[in-house]
Amino acid sequence: MTRSIKSRCCYALGAASLVMLTSSPLHADSWPEKPVTLIVPWGAGGGTDATARMLSTLLEESFGVPFPVVNRTGGSGVIGHSAIANASPDGYTIGVATLEIGGMHYQGLTEITYQDYSPIGLYNADxxxxxxxxxxxxxxxxxxxxxxxxxxxxxxxxxxxxxxxxxxxxxxxxxxxxxxxxxxxxxxxxxxxxxxxxxxxxxxxxxxxxxxxxxxxxxxxxxxxxxxxxxxxxxxxxxxxxxxxxxxGNDWSFGSWRGLVAPAGVDEEIITTLQAHMSDIVNDPAYLEFMENRGYATQWLEGDEFMEFMQNSDQRIGETLKSLGIVE
Missing domain, CATH: 3.40.190.10 (Periplasmic binding protein-like II)
Structure with a gap:
């Protein structure tokens, strides 16, 4: 094959790759085109797992594609939280972050913090x-x-x-x-x-x-x-x-919380789309009945408000762990 023919072939392959890239499901206007994995950092049967599976059902109804729940346990929550943060930021992996993400890095269990996520929304705080x-x-x-x-x-x-x-x-x-x-x-x-x-x-x-x-x-x-x-x-x-x-007269407050997050870097339009659907889901009578029957408090903080919430939670955890002498 001559150099000119090789060049034309390479050009054609490059152009074809470009077409495939521009039509890939990574683009927000076509998302989601396949199942979206929902990672839970805790075991099956617990509160985080139960709420995640309820959300999975309602998200599937809302989007028309499966949102299968995958439990990634171990390391006091480190493995699951890491799996969410380290997933490809293509919108096809999201997960439930919990309060424990604030204590892990202080105790040297991981370097991951709340800043390694794209915040979707806080849906529960007890x-x-x-x-x-x-x-x-x-x-x-x-x-x-x-x-x-x-x-x-x-x-x-x-x-x-x-x-x-x-x-x-x-x-x-x-x-x-x-x-x-x-x-x-x-x-x-x-x-x-x-x-x-x-x-x-x-x-x-x-x-x-x-x-x-x-x-x-x-x-x-x-x-x-x-x-x-x-x-x-x-x-x-x-x-x-x-x-x-x-x-x-003291305003100290503290409790466990659960929120939906995605890996940092996910297309903002995908995050916005998820937030719009979740805004409807958290007001769905079936969801509200499920949460009330199990005694879980309901609320919805999305985007920057959720990020600020995680930041404040992280700060309080760090200060208290230091006062206990658990971390320096």
Missing amino acids: PVAVFVSSRSDYDSVEDLLSTIRSSEHRELKASGSAQGGVNHIAEAGMLLASDIAADKVAWVPSEGAAPGLQDLAAGGVDFATASMPEGRALMDAGLIKPLVLLNTERSTSSPEVPTFEEET
Whole structure:
């Protein structure tokens, strides 16, 4: 083959490649043309998985293509969160980010932070509540805080999560906001909220921190009671529980959250399209009934507002972990 023929062939191949590129499904005006993977960094059967599968069903109905859920577990959430951040930014992989993304990099588990994502929207945030045994004499959070102040160092015990977990951070933040040393209370680590609350019901600890949905079963059994919600607004599902701000005048609030994200660099039109569909989904009666029946709080913050929310969550987690001496 002569050089001129080779050149013409190369030119033709290049032109064909250009046509294929310009008509590829990476372009927002044709998205989505195939299934969109929805990564969940936590195991099947948990709250994040359950909410993601509900969203998957409604997204499929809304877009007309499957949104299969893939659970990528391990590393205390690192593997799944990394899988989302490191996916191709073509719009065909999204995922659920959770509060834990704020603590991972502080503890040296990963270099990934909230800045490695394109924020779609926050759809759930459950504030932490402070629980005591139904047999205790504490009638308010001020009663509890007064006892902590007058007690010996680490005389009182609390539980609700692993060391440095969401409920430990919430408890430590409450103490700091009340001008009490973060380690004044001895934290008893547990594999999640459920065993921590069971320890409280059995008398093994003096109080526990967990979300209202996590404490519902033991509350209904009459074994534990909530003193306060670490939030600035009361819960619609438990309006009788006062907020920390109401009780103390302090606006410290903290809780778990879940939001849809994509890898950084996804076409902004794709993000906008997802946000438009999600704005309808979070107001869908089926979605609202699902969330209410399970006690999950509903809200919707998209784009820059969600990014600011993640930034504030990250900052609070870092400050509290440092005060606990877990990170430098």
